[in-house]
Amino acid sequence: MAGRVQPVLAGAVTALVGFASSFTVVLAGLRAAGASDAQAASGLLALCVACGLAAAWLGWRHRIPMSVAWSTPGAALLVATGPPPGGWPVAVGAFLVSGVLIVAAGLFPPLGRAVAAIPKPVAGAMLAGVLLPLCTAPVRALVELPTVAGPVVGGWLLLHRFARRWAVPGALLVAVIAIALTAPPTGLTGAALAPSVTLTAPAWNTSALIGLALPLFLVTMAAQNVPGMAVLVGYGYRPPFGAALRATGLASLFAAPAGGHAVNLAAITAALAASPDAHPDPERRWVASVTAGVGLALLGLGAGVATALVAVAPPILIEAVAGLALLGALATALASAVTDPATREAAVVTFVVTASGVTLIGVGGAFWGLVAGCLMLLLFHRRPPVVPPPVDHSSDGRSATPTARRTRPSATEPIRSAGT
Known part of the structure; x- marks a missing residue:
């Protein structure tokens, strides 16, 4: 009995932590892209349902704990980019x-x-560069709203020290309490608390395709799908990458008209369902990912309440909670950027251009940062110098090459039998 309950509980925790840790990022991103409160609530609901369906299908179909989530870096990209030319339909x-x-x-x-x-x-x-503007929000909140943001950041620090998994949900809980104590009594009056779907007819223009659609695809792939696969491989699974991309891509298409920005493999919460904590038997952990999918879809029913709370809160406080949720991702991204000295300058140029938030011909800084970094690599790439083989100036005038002098195979070279 305990063996059956364990993965179910692990899946419930995965859904709760995934939702509470980053739904503020999603709402901040959708509103920054031009969504109204009703459209942002619809987008959050659509994302929850789409993620839940994709996770349940992938887990049941492949018997692998393939957790699915929304693109948190993609939502941060929306904050950094702002509303595209043409507004929310674009x-x-x-x-x-x-x-x-x-x-x-x-x-x-x-x-x-x-x-x-x-x-x-x-x-x-x-x-x-995309994450930096949100990750500075906790500092700005401490200066602008010290009495409200102080307990939020303090709670995050305390839980980050003793129960890291619950650090962001705990900070969110403190923020909700602070909102309840400081918001006007009529703050939620008239707010749409029931879940609802608001469809939007899409529109397109070239600048949004280059400056938003392409960077959203790239950050979702590079920061979510690829690391999500790596987590599963690290726990001994061989997940079908193509099938996962097709399922999450279709889920993204399903959620988009209702306001959902992107669905992908979970990277941050993937380990909660794939680790031995979910079940000692790796063959049974897929139940945790299916349960997480169902739980996330159910949590989507609270999208209206979550959006209403965000609407009455000071914007900087919501951005502060979102920034706390992204600090780990920022640390990982910076470490990946500056590890190799040979590409460090190109990475710094990419970071600076992206973080600047510049918009050129209607295209945001994320695209130009990528272009600037790749150009730096092309312009300043140095090929390793060619070292000539040593020459043995022997009395007979012949030069001994390394092959001629070697009398035994190297450790990495297979030993050939005679006659081969």
């Missing part, structure tokens, strides 16, 4: 194009390999 159009690209990456492996070919330092620097 943002929805970009969400659809990003979903199409994810499906295409699942159908055509060369496209997935092309994304993987983007140098990791440049990709990490672009992601770090």
Whole structure:
């Protein structure tokens, strides 16, 4: 009995932690892209349902704990980019194009390999530049609202020390209490608390396709799908990457008209369902991912309440909670960007251009940061010097090459039998 309950409980924890840790990022991103409160609530609900369906299908179909989540870095990208030219309908159009690209990456492996070919330092620097504006919000909140933000940050620090998994949900709980104590009594009056879907007819323009759809696809692939696969491989699984991309891409297409920006493999919470804590038997852990999917879909029913609370809260406080949720991702992205000294300058240029938030010909800084970093790599790439083989100036005038002098095979060279 305990063996059956354990993965179910692990899945419930995965859903709760995943939702509470980053739904504020999603709402901040959707509202920054031009969504109204009703449209943002609809987007959060659509994402929860789409993630839940994809997780349940992938876990049941492949018997692997393939957790699914929304693109948290993608939501941070929306905050950094702001409303595209044309407003919310154009943002929805970009969400659809990003979903199409994810499906295409699942159908055509060369496209997935092309994304993987983007140098990791440049990709990490672009992601770090996208995350930086939100990650500075806790500092700004401490200065602007010290009596409210102080307990939030303090609670996060305390839980981060003793129960890291619950640090962001705990900070969110403190923020909700602070909102309840400081918001006007009529703050929620008239707010739509029941779940509802608001569909938006998509629109497209070139600048949004280049400046929003393409960067959203890239950060979702590089910061969510690829690390999510790595987590599963680290726990001994061999997940079908193409099938996962097709399922999450279709889920993204399903959620986009209702306001959902992107669905992908979970990276941050993937270990909660794939680790031995979910079940000692690796063959039974898929139950945790299916349960997490169901739980996340049910949590989506509270999207209206969550959006109403965010609407009455000081914007900087919500951004502060979102920033706390992204600090770990920022640290990982920065480490990936500056590890290799040979590409460090290109990564720094990518980071600076992306974080600047500049907009040129209607295209945001994330795209230009990627372009600047790749150009730096091309312009300043140095090939390793060619070292000539040593020459043995012997009396007979012959030069001994390394092959001629070697009398035994190297440790990495197979020993050949006579006559081969």
